[in-house]
Amino acid sequence: MDIRHYLDSTYLKTAAQAGLTEAENREVVKKVVQEAIDENFRLVMVRPDMAAMAKEMIVAAGSAVTVGTVIDFPQGNNPLESKLAEAEAAISDGADDLDFVLDYEKFKSEGGNAIKKQVLECTRVGLAHGKIVKWIIEVAALNEHEIVQLSALIKNVVLTHFEESDYSRVFVKSSTGFYKTEEGKPNGATLPAIKLMLENAFPLAVKAAGGVRTYDEAVEMISLGVKRIGTSSAKAIAEGEEGSGGY
Numbered sequence: 640m641d642i643r644h645y646l647d648s649t650y651l652k653t654a655a656q657a658g659l660t661e662a663e664n665r666e667v668v669k670k671v672v673q674e675a676i677d678e679n680f681r682l683v684m685v686r687p688d689m690a691a692m693a694k695e696m697i698v699a700a701g702s703a704v705t706v707g708t709v710i711d712f713p714q715g716n717n718p719l720e721s722k723l724a725e726a727e728a729a730i731s732d733g734a735d736d737l738d739f740v741l742d743y744e745k746f747k748s749e750g751g752n753a754i755k756k757q758v759l760e761c762t763r764v765g766l767a768h769g770k771i772v773k774w775i776i777e778v779a780a781l782n783e784h785e786i787v788q789l790s791a792l793i794k795n796v797v798l799t800h801f802e803e804s805d806y807s808r809v810f811v812k813s814s815t816g817f818y819k820t821e822e823g824k825p826n827g828a829t830l831p832a833i834k835l836m837l838e839n840a841f842p843l844a845v846k847a848a849g850g851v852r853t854y855d856e857a858v859e860m861i862s863l864g865v866k867r868i869g870t871s872s873a874k875a876i877a878e879g880e881e882g883s884g885g886y
Contacts, residue, residue, distance in 0.1 A: 641877075642857050645866070647707060647736075647846070648675045648873035649684040649886060651816065665689070669696065676702045680873055682736060684708065687729050694733030707736030707771075710761070713817035715740030715775070719757045723764055730768050737765045738773040740815060741789065743780055751792045758796045766805050773810035773846055773867075778832040779818045779825065786832055790839035797843060810867065811836050812846040816886035825850050827886065828860070837864050852882045 650671040654664035675683035684707040765772035776789045813828040820826045827849020848869030872882025
C-alpha cells in the first residue's frame with residue numbers, strides 16, 4: 640500500500656527550537672518541501688512564515704503537493720480576532736490547509752460554549768476561501784471524556800452551520816506535537832484517542848498527528864478510517880522504515 644497521499648510531511652520547529660540560525664532553518668524547510676515534491680506526499684506542513692516560500696517552490700515544480708500551516712500555534716489561546724487575522728494572512732500566502740489550535744484550556748476551564756464561536760468563525764473563513772480546515776484538540780491535554788466532547792462539539796458546529804458538501808473539508812486533528820507531557824507519556828496520536836475521535840467526529844475527517852512512527856502504524860491508522868497522518872518522518876515511514884523524529 641502506497642501511503643504517500645495520506646502523509647502530511649511536517650516541519651514546525653523555529654530556528655531557536657532547532658538550534659539553528661534563521662537562514663539555516665529556512666534551508667531545512669526548503670529541503671522538507673523539496674522532499675515532499677519528490678515523494679509526492681499529500682501536503683507539506685510548515686510554520687506560517689514559511690508558507691509563501693513553500694507554495695512558490697511547489698508551483699515552480701508543477702507539483703500537486705499542497706501547503707498547510709498552523710494557526711495560533713502551539714497553545715491556541717490567542718483571542719479569536721488574532722486567530723482570524725493569522726488565518727487571513729496564511730490564505731494570502733497561498734496556504735491550502737489551515738490547522739487551527741483550539742483553545743483547549745478555555746474549553747477545560749469554561750466548557751464548550753466558550754469555544755463554539757471560534758470553531759464557527761475560523762471554520763467559516765477557511766471554507767469561504769476554499770481551504771481545508773483542521774482543528775487541533777491536543778489529546779494529550781485531555782481525558783477521554785473531553786476528547787469525546789470536543790470531537791462532537793466541532794462536528795455539531797459544522798453540521799449545524801455548513802453544507803454537507805463542506806464536511807469533508809473539516810478535520811479533527813489529534814496533536815500539535817509540542818505539548819509537554821509528564822513521565823514520558825505520549826504527546827501525539829494514540830490508538831485509543833484516535834478511535835474516540837473517529838467515533839465522535841464522524842462525518843468529519845480525522846488527522847492523526849504525532850506518534851505515528853512506522854509504516855505498519857500508519858496503515859493501522861488508515862484502516863481505522865484516518866484520512867491524514869502528520870509526521871516529521873514521512874519518507875522513512877513511506878519506505879517502511881521507522882521514523883526517528885519527535886513528531
